[in-house]
Amino acid sequence: MDAVSRLVRLARLEGGLDVRCLLAGRFAIDHDAVGPGQVPFHLVLEGRCTLTAGGSTVHMEPGDLVLLPHGTAHRVSASTGRRRRLVEEPGGAFPTRRTVGAEPELDLLCGHYGVESGAGALLFRLLPPLVHVSLDASALAVADLLRAEAQFDGEGTGVIVTALCDALLAMALRSRPGQRLSTPALWTAMGDDTLGRVVAEIVARPGEAWTIERLAESAAMSRATFVRHFTARTGTTVATLVTAIRMMVAADLLTRSDLSVGRVAGTVGYRSESAFTQAFRAALGTSPARYRRGRASGGG
Structure with missing residues (x-):
């Protein structure tokens, strides 16, 4: 088994989606800090937004993945256009947050990795507070599958989403240096x-x-x-x-x-x-x- 595969398996992670955001115009959504055992992530499928965590600001475009390995409080926002009301609609596996009265400009998947206290905690502890990766073609294909599964949102969606989230993490760990848009990190040596x-x-x-x-x-x-x-x-x-x-x-x-x-x-x-x-x-x-x-x- 190759090194990335073994490290991900040792970590015994469980990825999942918390909400799909289909948004337009100006908005700001705050995410509270989370404790040990959860690592938030955000994946942009279409559109653009800004993520701010601590003293770091990341401008996200289609195919950008951000991990917050230390569970840092953060804000996802857009600063152009009209501010409109947001509603959250329930779904079979996860809810969808929408802008009322406008066609979506941003398709954003927000989720987290559940982390055990042993190998998984060590893996993420050695990453910086914010990891920003621009996905390559194969990882974008996985992201497209995630989007299709999010749209389907039916029987089996939960287990399929978990497997796809794990695949995205492995692809981020093996990403080439030119794909990594944040500070150097231990496990990005794999690329x-x-x-x-x-x-x-x-x-x-x-x-x-x-x-x-x-x-x-x-x-x-x-x-x-x-x-x-x-x-x-x-x-x-x-x-x-x-x-x-x-x-x-x-x-x-x-x-x-x-x-x-x-x-x-x-x-x-x-x-x-x-x-x-x-x-x-x-x-x-x-x-x-x-x-x-x-x-x-x-x-x-």
């Missing part, structure tokens, strides 16, 4: 030919000794060039990447296998169970044993 190969090796064999020297050799770069290239592309450190992947794999093993904590530690590259426990606690705020008990009892 870089050289760094993508390096990340794939770590994901495939997290238990090996991944020193900077070894990774630089794999990338056919000097140590200094590799570190500089990695930091420029991702905005983080090599150690953060290696630890994050190891903890994602460990969280999955603790949840879905019967391996002892010591065996899990060895599988993800730790010779000492105590060193693994310390790293796991730093990443997820709890010990491996307590995390396993919580997952077994259905906790977050």
Whole structure:
């Protein structure tokens, strides 16, 4: 299995649509901050709008996808045209918000990813507060399927939408550097030919000794060039990447296998169970044993 596919599967996400917006003219819709376990996203199918979150402003066009990995409060708006009343119509899988008395100028899908407290939380925690991606042709085809399913809104729509949302996330993670319109982020290294190969090796064999020297050799770069290239592309450190992947794999093993904590530690590259426990606690705020008990009892 390739690295992007494995990371998305490890995260155990569940994507879904909250509302489809068919809007015209001037409007402003505020979205409150959400707590751990939810990652909002917005996808423009037609038209244009502006998204503001914290100190960042993003002008969105058709094919633009914005993720808010930290659940930041944000506003979606348009500043031209007449302000009209909005109504929300119920649907089988999700409601539709419409402008009254005008043909839609904007077709916007608003949804979220449900995130478990382990690997999924780690994946999104390592992204910046706002991720803006311009989708490529294949991802736009998925977006068109989402639109068709939103229009159908019938039996099976929920499960189909979930699968399509997961596909969109994978496509965003593998996007090329030129498609990413926001700040560098750890997982967008997947779209870089050289760094993508390096990340794939770590994901495939997290238990090996991944020193900077070894990774630089794999990338056919000097140590200094590799570190500089990695930091420029991702905005983080090599150690953060290696630890994050190891903890994602460990969280999955603790949840879905019967391996002892010591065996899990060895599988993800730790010779000492105590060193693994310390790293796991730093990443997820709890010990491996307590995390396993919580997952077994259905906790977050």
